[in-house]
Amino acid sequence: MPAPPExxxxxxxxxxxxxxxxxxxxxxxxxxxxxxPAARHLLLPALHAAQARVGWISPGALNHICTRxxxxxxxxxxxxxxxxxxxxxxxAPRTVHVCDDIACRIKGAEGLCRSLEQKFGxxxxxxNGLNGAATWVRSPCLGLCEQAPAALVQRAGxxxxxxxxxxxxxxxxxxAVETGDVRAAQQTIAPQTAxxxxxxxxxxxxxxxxxxxxxxxxxxxxxxxxxxxxxxxGPEGVLREVNDSKLLGRGGAAxxxxxxxxxxxxxxxxxxxxxxxxxxSEPGTFKDRVIMEEDPFALVEAMTIAGYATGCEQGYLYxxxxxxxxxxxxxxxxxxxxxxxxxxxxxxxxxxxxxxxxRRGAGAYICGEETSLFNSLxxxxxxxxxxxxxxxxxGLFGKPTVVNNVETFANVLDVLAYGGPAFAASGTPGSAxxxxxxxxxxxxxxxxxxxxxxxxxxxxxxxxxGVADGRALKAVLLGGAAGVFVTPEELDMPLTFEGxxxxxxxxxxxxxxxxxxxxxxxxxxxxxxxxxxxxxxxxCVPCRIGTIRQEEAxxxxxxxxxxxAAAGARDVGLINDLALVMRDASICGLxxxxxxxxxxxxxxxxxxSPEAR
Amino acid sequence: MEAxxxxxxxxxDLKIDGKDVRVPEGTTLLQACKxxxxxxxxxCYLENLTPVNVCRVCVVEVENSRVLVPACxxxxxxxxxxxxxxxxxxxxxxxxxxxxGSSVDLSTAEPTFLADLERYAAEPDRFDTGDAxxxxxxxxxxxxxxxxxxxxxxxxxxxxxxxxCVEACGTDAxxxxxxxxxxxxxxxxxxxxxxxxLPDSACVYCGNCIGVCPTGALMFKSxxxxxxxxxxxxxxxxxxxxxxxxCGVGCTLQLHVQDNSIVRVTSPHDHDVxxxxxxxxxxFGWQFVQNR
Numbered sequence: 013m014p015a016p017p018e019x020x021x022x023x024x025x026x027x028x029x030x031x032x033x034x035x036x037x038x039x040x041x042x043x044x045x046x047x048x049p050a051a052r053h054l055l056l057p058a059l060h061a062a063q064a065r066v067g068w069i070s071p072g073a074l075n076h077i078c079t080r081x082x083x084x085x086x087x088x089x090x091x092x093x094x095x096x097x098x099x100x101x102x103x104a105p106r107t108v109h110v111c112d113d114i115a116c117r118i119k120g121a122e123g124l125c126r127s128l129e130q131k132f133g134x135x136x137x138x139x140n141g142l143n144g145a146a147t148w149v150r151s152p153c154l155g156l157c158e159q160a161p162a163a164l165v166q167r168a169g170x171x172x173x174x175x176x177x178x179x180x181x182x183x184x185x186x187x188a189v190e191t192g193d194v195r196a197a198q199q200t201i202a203p204q205t206a207x208x209x210x211x212x213x214x215x216x217x218x219x220x221x222x223x224x225x226x227x228x229x230x231x232x233x234x235x236x237x238x239x240x241x242x243x244x245x246g247p248e249g250v251l252r253e254v255n256d257s258k259l260l261g262r263g264g265a266a267x268x269x270x271x272x273x274x275x276x277x278x279x280x281x282x283x284x285x286x287x288x289x290x291x292x293s294e295p296g297t298f299k300d301r302v303i304m305e306e307d308p309f310a311l312v313e314a315m316t317i318a319g320y321a322t323g324c325e326q327g328y329l330y331x332x333x334x335x336x337x338x339x340x341x342x343x344x345x346x347x348x349x350x351x352x353x354x355x356x357x358x359x360x361x362x363x364x365x366x367x368x369x370x371r372r373g374a375g376a377y378i379c380g381e382e383t384s385l386f387n388s389l390x391x392x393x394x395x396x397x398x399x400x401x402x403x404x405x406x407g408l409f410g411k412p413t414v415v416n417n418v419e420t421f422a423n424v425l426d427v428l429a430y431g432g433p434a435f436a437a438s439g440t441p442g443s444a445x446x447x448x449x450x451x452x453x454x455x456x457x458x459x460x461x462x463x464x465x466x467x468x469x470x471x472x473x474x475x476x477x478g479v480a481d482g483r484a485l486k487a488v489l490l491g492g493a494a495g496v497f498v499t500p501e502e503l504d505m506p507l508t509f510e511g512x513x514x515x516x517x518x519x520x521x522x523x524x525x526x527x528x529x530x531x532x533x534x535x536x537x538x539x540x541x542x543x544x545x546x547x548x549x550x551x552c553v554p555c556r557i558g559t560i561r562q563e564e565a566x567x568x569x570x571x572x573x574x575x576x577a578a579a580g581a582r583d584v585g586l587i588n589d590l591a592l593v594m595r596d597a598s599i600c601g602l603x604x605x606x607x608x609x610x611x612x613x614x615x616x617x618x619x620x621s622p623e624a625r
Numbered sequence: 626m627e628a629x630x631x632x633x634x635x636x637x638d639l640k641i642d643g644k645d646v647r648v649p650e651g652t653t654l655l656q657a658c659k660x661x662x663x664x665x666x667x668x669c670y671l672e673n674l675t676p677v678n679v680c681r682v683c684v685v686e687v688e689n690s691r692v693l694v695p696a697c698x699x700x701x702x703x704x705x706x707x708x709x710x711x712x713x714x715x716x717x718x719x720x721x722x723x724x725x726g727s728s729v730d731l732s733t734a735e736p737t738f739l740a741d742l743e744r745y746a747a748e749p750d751r752f753d754t755g756d757a758x759x760x761x762x763x764x765x766x767x768x769x770x771x772x773x774x775x776x777x778x779x780x781x782x783x784x785x786x787x788x789x790c791v792e793a794c795g796t797d798a799x800x801x802x803x804x805x806x807x808x809x810x811x812x813x814x815x816x817x818x819x820x821x822x823l824p825d826s827a828c829v830y831c832g833n834c835i836g837v838c839p840t841g842a843l844m845f846k847s848x849x850x851x852x853x854x855x856x857x858x859x860x861x862x863x864x865x866x867x868x869x870x871x872c873g874v875g876c877t878l879q880l881h882v883q884d885n886s887i888v889r890v891t892s893p894h895d896h897d898v899x900x901x902x903x904x905x906x907x908x909f910g911w912q913f914v915q916n917r
Contacts, residue, residue, distance in 0.1 A: 023802060026827030028818055071819050084802030084827065085818035093807040093816075100819065376809070393806065398678050398698055550786065550806070550813030551679050554717070557724035560764055560811045561752050568761035583761075586752065593720035596693045596713055597681040604692060
């Protein structure tokens with residue numbers, strides 16, 4: 013495998029005086045680093061190891077990591093303090109992250125958090141009566157919106173590791189804080205896969221059918237047909253099929269996959285890298301999690317095809333840190349596939365070399381931005397880079413890099429299996445194929461749905477059984493926190509890239525979150541603004557300060573609405589001014605869309621009128 | 626006889642504010658603007674540091690670009706049509722100045738910075754109000770001054786997070802890596818590991834971070850103490866160029882003198898030898914001059 017660049021051997025390391033890692037910390041860190049030469053890109057795995065061992069990154073642990081990897085401690089600290097799942101002050105070894113983001117909020121997460129505060133004390137402090145064994149914290153979206161409210165137990169120093177909880181009650185969370193036991197484990201909710209099964213499923217065809225832990229079962233359900241086809245076609249043939257398929261990226265930007273692949277394949281610089289962006293963190297989004305949990309071999313196979321077509325020998329799968337179940341299943345799948353010889357130096361005996369390394373994020377929405385993701389993988393702070401240059405030219409480790417979303421990869425299998433032109437014929441002319449929709453909020457059957465592009469928003473909502481409890485629909489959040497709110501009058505919007513664009517909306521990551529007439533949109537907007545304030549990396553001024561000023565102005569507006577709209581005119585002006593500078597002058601997509609949902613809501617809904625509550 | 630390599634530099638033609646501009650390939654938009662006399666505000670940019678393009682005050686509008694682009698790091702391309710004073714550009718620059726002014730103490734910032742605030746009619750105060758019940762009260766970066774050594778103080782209430790000090794401490798000058806950006810978002814700050822005091826950190830007191838700081842967040846202790854005592858008076862100061870007496874490198878020093886005492890030492894950013902950077906001896910080792 014091409015070796016990534018090593019750490020900086022010229023650094024004259026100055027360690028924190030007197031701080032020594034415990035034997036346990038040293039063992040955990042050494043195990044994560046292995047015998048590899050000092051390499052900066054192992055910083056995140058090493059920090060994970062230290063955190064998982066004692067529940068925080070101690071000065072001694074940082075010293076040990078920095079010595080092994082030749083990273084200056086100030087920079088190591090800068091990276092550790094960037095991620096929400098790492099504590100850089102002593103924190104109890106057991107931490108329960110309770111989601112209070114929008115989907116969980118409308119299912120009572122705020123009340124849950126208040127009760128927890130009463131019982132255990134402030135978030136992040138040692139929980140009352142547990143002798144420093146546990147604490148709880150509030151968390152942004154955990155990607156379990158269809159099973160809201162959700163929580164995640166982070167268990168340091170235990171073999172059990174981390175575990176997600178869904179449909180939690182106060183008793184469940186209290187139990188998790190007190191004992192670490194999970195009584196409300198997450199499930200997979202894709203209603204179309206229940207009997208009678210929807211026969212049109214493509215991306216979800218194996219969900220609920222094939223055993224996600226068995227490579228043989230994966231093959232029995234059509235697995236590895238696509239890779240064999242790809243090897244028969246040759247790299248050029250694969251590129252042709254993907255181009256012909258008109259497949260557009262599913263991560264939110266809708267960039268033509270074929271063009272991206274061709275850009276890397278034709279780039280003379282070597283090595284090439286392949287990255288799967290599985291840092292799904294957009295509030296309301298859980299589609300990639302379901303694919304990774306229920307059909308992990310599909311992702312491994314699709315990445316292998318992509319690596320083969322674009323001349324990459326090393327792939328990185330960067331998964332968000334809050335997905336322990338998907339992480340375990342993917343790791344198992346990668347190991348199984350490697351043992352079978354379908355990852356490694358001689359794939360299927362065809363002399364093709366490709367392997368995948370699984371890397372966990374550590375709680376940073378920004379790392380879903382592709383260049384932040386590269387920086388995170390390289391052991392730097394997850395701050396976005398300026399573009400151009402684009403990843404096809406200068407990506408991971410400065411090399412040409414293919415980076416695609418999980419759902420995009422999942423589509424590649426069908427492109428190969430049925431041929432590019434056949435794929436292009438499905439969906440609509442501008443949006444080929446099917447799309448995964450994450451339906452949550454005030455809806456009868458929340459869950460993951462698959463439908464051909466072109467289905468209307470109304471029909472997706474109908475698939476999910478309509479608004480829950482027979483209530484009236486107030487608003488739909490389309491595309492996630494970085495998306496837009498749409499009104500009940502806009503439900504006939506066709507869900508395609510071009511259709512949503514024409515309606516000044518976006519498909520984003522496929523989020524469809526419903527709000528009924530009982531939901532206070534003002535409260536939801538404040539939470540969305542808080543999300544962006546919390547997740548801003550802090551690099552550029554428009555986003556770093558703009559997101560906090562936006563949140564402050566919303567707090568004032570919502571507090572003032574009993575006085576009528578005129579009271580807030582000045583703050584509305586500020587919010588609009590902020591929206592412009594964040595959209596125009598932020599470095600990356602986070603800042604550029606941080607005002608999008610708020611703006612759409614203020615324009616379309618009487619959020620600020622006294623009756624809006 | 627050896628062949629002499631010829632370095633061909635291609636010319637790039639572009640339009641800036643309606644004017645045809647020709648620059649050598651590789652020129653940034655900032656340099657291109659300067660070449661035709663257009664004054665672009667900058668904050669995180671400095672000739673002797675790698676552009677980080679984080680402050681966004683130099684943004685310009687480029688035709689067919691969805692968002693504004695930072696002039697300091699974007700390279701001119703053939704056929705580019707650039708606007709440096711459009712409504713969008715003025716709005717973004719103004720807001721960036723307002724956002725900084727609303728959260729950071731700019732009382733000792735460089736005069737050019739304060740002039741730019743005025744040029745764009747920035748009103749940082751308009752973000753000031755929380756309501757009567759404290760809803761939406763304004764957050765700032767205000768915090769206690771860090772005084773943990775005899776040579777310089779760190780007042781991060783004045784920090785605009787331009788990354789210049791981190792760059793000067795790192796690969797752009799000193800390669801000491803004593804400081805980095807820590808934390809995230811509005812809580813991001815410049816810090817040593819675990820905020821350890823400078824004497825326990827990797828800091829070698831070259832003072833190059835002070836040399837690049839645009840807001841006085843990093844300041845000679847001598848200057849800080851005089852400001853505290855109310856005796857700092859730049860109108861009474863002279864600047865004398867000399868050569869550092871310590872080693873053979875020959876760094877140019879500029880001695881800032883008030884009341885016959887050296888109050889700080891700098892080096893010009895455009896100087897061939899130093900590029901503005903010094904070491905602890907040149908920067909701080911002048912007390913002997915004043916041993917009377």
